[in-house]
Amino acid sequence: MRAWLNQLAAVTAMNLRNLPARTGASLVAVVGIGGVVAVLVSLLSMGEGFRAALELSGRDDVALVLRGGSADELSSAFTRDQVSVIAAAPGIVTDERGAVASPEFFTIVDLALSEDAPTGTFNVSTGIGHSISDVFGEVAAYLGIEAPDVPVVPAGADDVPAVVLDPAETGRAFGWQAQVGFAETIRRQLEWYDRHGVTDVFSHLAVPK
Numbered sequence: 001m002r003a004w005l006n007q008l009a010a011v012t013a014m015n016l017r018n019l020p021a022r023t024g025a026s027l028v029a030v031v032g033i034g035g036v037v038a039v040l041v042s043l044l045s046m047g048e049g050f051r052a053a054l055e056l057s058g059r060d061d062v063a064l065v066l067r068g069g070s071a072d073e074l075s076s077a078f079t080r081d082q083v084s085v086i087a088a089a090p091g092i093v094t095d096e097r098g099a100v101a102s103p104e105f106f107t108i109v110d111l112a113l114s115e116d117a118p119t120g121t122f123n124v125s126t127g128i129g130h131s132i133s134d135v136f137g138e139v140a141a142y143l144g145i146e147a148p149d150v151p152v153v154p155a156g157a158d159d160v161p162a163v164v165l166d167p168a169e170t171g172r173a174f175g176w177q178a179q180v181g182f183a184e185t186i187r188r189q190l191e192w193y194d195r196h197g198v199t200d201v202f203s204h205l206a207v208p209k
Contacts, residue, residue, distance in 0.1 A: 061093075065078075065086055083101075086101065087099035087101040098195060108124050108170070108174065108176050111174045111176060112174070117174075118173045118174075120169070120173070121169075122167075122169055122170040122173060122174070123165035123166055123167045123169070123170055124165075124167065124170060124176075124178075125164075125165035125166075125167045125178065126167070126178040126181065126182065127164065127165065127166055127167050127168070127178075128164070128182065129162050129163075129164035130182050133150060133152065134182070135186060136150060138182070138183050138186040138187070139186065139190065142186065142187055142190045
């Protein structure tokens with residue numbers, strides 16, 4: 001036993017002394033393992049969050065509203081106007097921010113969590129690319145202001161011209177396609193900010209001088 005411990009100590013000491021000679025390889029291993037752990041923790045956190053949300057929906061004071069004729073959440077959808085009517089209905093709890101109601105849409109999540117769901121890498125997107133300028137325009141329209149002219153800097157030689165997620169494989173595997181467009185997504189996000197009192201957001205864009 002003692003000899004085994006001595007060998008273990010010798011090998012460990014040798015590896016530690018050699019670290020400066022293989023800094024790059026060591027950093028790659030550390031960063032790679034850290035990335036894998038981060039992704040795993042994120043997925044587990046998402047799973048716990050959705051499990052908690054589903055358990056919460058079983059409370060006596062929580063109601064799940066579906067479109068007439070729908071057997072489950074996957075086949076139910078509402079327009080913005082219909083959501084507003086539901087939120088204003090009698091019996092809906094309100095607080096200082098308004099109705100305590102949340103129009104959620106978990107179609108692809110429900111499909112991915114089913115027992116017979118396929119495995120792999122699947123993109124959840126519309127498959128249509130948009131620029132930061134497009135986002136800026138939608139935000140200005142929501143705020144009711146005229147969007148000022150924003151200078152567009154040409155892409156550099158090492159820049160990727162565009163990054164657009166292709167949802168084709170997701171459609172083939174799950175029969176899913178996006179039902180909420182770009183502009184509607186931006187509006188819903190900003191409405192959520194207003195409803196929950198979010199007044200400050202952060203961006204990587206520099207303030208014009």
